[in-house]
Amino acid sequence: MSKKLLSPLSLAWLTLMAAIACEIVGTSFMAVAARSGAYQGYLLMAGALALSYYLLSLALRAISVGVAYAVWEGLGLIGLTVVSVWLFGEKLVAQELLGLGLALLGLACVTLGETHDEVAA
Template identity: 45%
Template sequence: MAWLAIIGAGICEVFGVIGMKGVADHKGWKFYLLMACSFVLSFSLLSYAMTSLSMGTAYAVWTGIGTVGSAVVGMLMFGEKKEWKRMMFISMILVSAIGLKLIS
């Protein structure tokens, strides 16, 4: 269950960043609500996962999912650059997170 919590926490982190982008661009209350609820749920799930997983592994995987997810969302939804270097480094983050899962 801890690994599912980490994955959920990472996904919530991405929604929180989408809310943050909405706040920066539009400043509507819906974006504030999305950002706040997503981050609260993300931190709660991360905290739960840390009861069974090591802190370093849980935090690294959580930030990896959030980073990769936010970068992909930025490219797909917000028109950020899709260059090969960026894709390569995103892939490296994914491989690192998978490696941490395999050795945990």
């Protein structure tokens, strides 16, 4: 009898994290393309965002749409903010940091509130 390495739920969360990474990459390329005018950035943006939506749709097989979308958007927002500060030299004020912290707290509440039906083995 073979034992699964990852449960369907664990695999869904890993897929969601990959979707978030693709969203951050795609939106970062959008910023690069908008600032430089290079159309290659728009092509990379479109590909990364399309992959992000595809991976998000796969994650929805085991994670409820509301929770998955909230986590995708929220962690994408926080990740993109980190990228914009790190790569693009943007500055954050205290109010923005507070808002990001509250968003993270909200994501934790939404995620911890999700329930899952037991899957038959």
